[in-house]
Amino acid sequence: MATIVSESTTESTPAPIVTTDKCLIRAYALSDAQALADAGNHPEIVAYMRDTFPNPYTLESANFWIDFALKMDPMVNFVICTLDGTPAGGIGLKPQNDVDSRNWELGYWVAMDHWGKGVATSAAKAFSLWAFKQFPDLLRIEAGVFSDNTGSMKVLERIGFTKEGVKRRAIYKKGKIMDLAIYGLLREEAERLG
Structure with missing residues (x-):
């Protein structure tokens, strides 16, 4: 069960949401x-990320992203940490606009050291529930997953996302063409999970 916290405990390390x-x-x-x-500077991580995720993922890349995330309003991008506070990945939402403005895209990544330990599943579920509570107008969260990324598909299916379709031959990454699976979670489905 996830605990939602909203106040900071120290100046240097923000309190968990x-x-x-x-x-x-x-x-x-x-x-x-x-x-x-x-954590992010591995080909296995980059393989399933959009090209906006730098490769190599340098200290400069991380600093740029942190600055970008902290300046967003509303803040929708966060760090995933182990329980001892060690950064282990990232998770966030990409707000849409126009008629899609109440449908936001979920994205996440977890350091390879934490693959297969339930971290991505736990983070994605808790974060999705947090998002629906935090943003009352949000109707659905969706995630696009490259067809070769079976691990991420399993994460989403475990936490209640429904595979809604496949955009055939929609991804071109490093010389390879892949399908894009589209997963969605509706507010009412999240309420049943929570």
């Missing part, structure tokens, strides 16, 4: 940059 039995999610801190650069 969500704590689960596997991880905590909090706002980025400048001190997270080196750990995130080390």
Whole structure:
């Protein structure tokens, strides 16, 4: 069960917005940059990320992202940490606009050291529930998953997302063409999960 927290405990490390039995999610801190650069600078991570995720993922890349995330209003991008506070990935929402303005896209990544330990599943579920509570106008959260990324598909299916369709041959990444699976979670489905 996730605990939602809203007040900061120290100036240097923000308080978690969500704590689960596997991880905590909090706002980025400048001190997270080196750990995130080390965690994100692997071809296995980059393989399933959009091209806006830099490769190589350098300290400069991490600092740029942290600055960007902290300046967003509303803040919708956060760091996933182990329970001892070590940065282990990122999670966030991409608000849409126009007629899609109440449908936001979920994105996340977890350091390879934490694959297969339930961290991504725990973080994605708790964060999705937090998002629906935090943003009352949000109707649905969707996620696009590259067809080769079976691990992420399993994460989404475990937490109640429904595979709604496949955009055939929609992704071109490093010389490879892939399908894009579209997953969605409606507010009322999240309420049943929570």
